[in-house]
Amino acid sequence: MPDVNRRTFLTVSGAVLGGIATGATVTAATRTDRFIVQTKGKGKLRGLDVVHEMPGVNFAVVEASENELRRSKAVKAFEPDVEITLNEPETNAQAPTFDPSDASDYEGLPGDFLQWDKADLNVPEAHETTEGEGTRVSVIxxxxxxxxxDLAGPLNLDLSRNFTDDGGDHNPVGGDDHGTHVAGIVAADNGGGIGVNGTAPKTDLVDCRVFSGPTASFADILAAIVYSVNVGADxxxxxxxxxxxxxQGQGSFYGKVLNSTMTYANKEGTLLAIAAGNDSADLQHDGNLVSLPNEGAQAVSVAATGPIGYGWDAGDESPPESPAFYTNYGTNAITLGAPGGDADLDAIGTGVPWFNDLVFNTVFTYEDTDGDDEPDTQVPGYGWKAGTSMAAPNVAGAAALVKSANPNYNANQVESALKRAADVPSGYGKEFYGSGYLNVLDAL
Structure with a gap:
């Protein structure tokens, strides 16, 4: 492992929500009435309440009892749905946010001044070739x-969907602005005039909500992948x-359904950009364990990098391509490294703008607008987050640019262009980058 200055690689035990949080848990079999089923060919699931049909693969999501599933002649195999619980990392919770009226604190140019990730990737220069026209990107x-x-322009409201059973629409529930931040990294178009820029601001953005508050289900995620493919997402x-x-066991079944779903996506031309996880884990040497979905078939698994000391004197600075303290790694488990943000943990709370090393993009806050002392209105704003969650959409946006410039490319050709253009930075190990650090210009 290379020297990464004074940062410490943290080992996190237990299960985590890899692209979103350190400290989230995965609990199997909590939905005793909801199952992922493997179907026998094209047989109809008669007598079962089908939640997601997932056309294109021989799987479906149903609500039923185990006895009903065992009696069904159309069911080949089944396992309970898996619920994932989200807890935001401490670095993200402590990073500030502000609405556009606060932009004067940053010379009125929050996007230009604070988006080190886009500057390091030469995104403004790439936009001289394409801004993602003619492509479609889904954010699950x-x-x-x-x-x-900054998102109203690229967002396709007709195709955006809620895959949960909470009865809402595609918009976020509660205060979870994670998906809003991720979407901005892909496609923000500076629609507010003083806002931020995404890598592919002219792509057609499809929102697939799979979280209901802090939880998501594995089944809803699978259904959202299939839906993305079937609406033509690149x-x-x-x-x-x-x-x-x-x-082993249930893990084997979940791996099988995931691999089938991801292989279908690749075959139909949808590239899957997936966060590698925030556990500081060596995915190459972790025994008989697997990280899902980034270690699934056809995944573009993205590790995170980031600077230390961007816009402030850290004393011992690191460049934007250096591995982030939290990122998962592993030579054959990582496809690319990309900007996801980093942090000097010792600087938090000292009064310096340590958060500048995180990724700056679209968020929202809650305000009390009816005077009852309860936050009730989502107010668009800007803020910082770090994670492989932020690295993956930098790759997704770059993939949209490559597809836009090469409309006849399939998913494998887009991935190949990204990998050929990437190089492992001098002084760092291949295990943090796979093919290398994302290079948008050369990929075009």
Missing amino acids: DSGVLETHP VANLSLGAYPVPR
């Missing part, structure tokens, strides 16, 4: 706030995951 996450001025971004999952 916690929902995208449609009223955000790229699907999944800044989420579960680790560690054993390969």
Whole structure:
């Protein structure tokens, strides 16, 4: 492992929500009435309440009892749905946010001044070739706030969907602005005039909400992947995951359904950009464990990098391509490294702008607008987050640019262009980058 200055690689035990949080848990079999089933060919699931049909693969999501599933002649195999619980990392919770009226604190140019990730990737220069025209990117996450001025333009409201059973629409539930931040990294178009820029601001953005508050189900995620494919998404971004999952038993079934779904996506031309996880885990040497979905078939698994000392004197600075303290790694488990943000943990709370090293993009806050002392209105704003969650959409946006410039490319050709253009930075190990650090210009 290379020297990464004074940062410490943290080892996190237990299961985590890889692209979103350190400290989230994966609990199997909590939905005793909801199952992922493997069907026998094209047989109808008569007598079962089908939640997601998942056309294109021989799987479905149903609500039923185990006895009903065993009696069904159309069911080949089944396992309970898996619920994933989200807890935001401490670094993200402590990072500030502000609405556009606060932009004067940053010379009125929050996007230009604070988006080190886009500057390091030469995104403005790439936009001289394409801004993602003619492409479609789905964001499978916690929902995208449609009223955000920097996302209202690219967001396709007709295709955006809620895959949970909470009865809402595609917009975020509660205060979870994770999906809004991820979507901005992909496609923000600076619609507010003083806002931020995404890598592919002219792509057609589809919001697939799979989180209802802090929880998501594995089944809803699978259904959202299939939906993304079937609406013609060129790229699907999944800044989420579960680790560690054993390969045996239920893990074997979940791996099979995931691999079938992801292979279908690849065959139909949808590239899957997936967060590698925030556990500081060596995915190459972790025994008989697997990280899902980034270690599934055809995944573009993205590790995170980031600077230390961007816009402030850290004393011992690191460049934007250096591995982030939290990122998962592993030579054959990582496809690319990309900007996801980093942090000097010792600087938090000292009064310096340590958060500048995180990724700056679209978020929202809650305000009390009816005077009852209860937050009730989502107010668009801007803020910082770090994670492989932020690295994956930088790759997703780059993939959209490559597809836009090469409309006849299939998913494998888009991935190949990204990998050929990437190089492992001098002084760091291949285990943090796979093919290398994302290079948008050379990929075009």
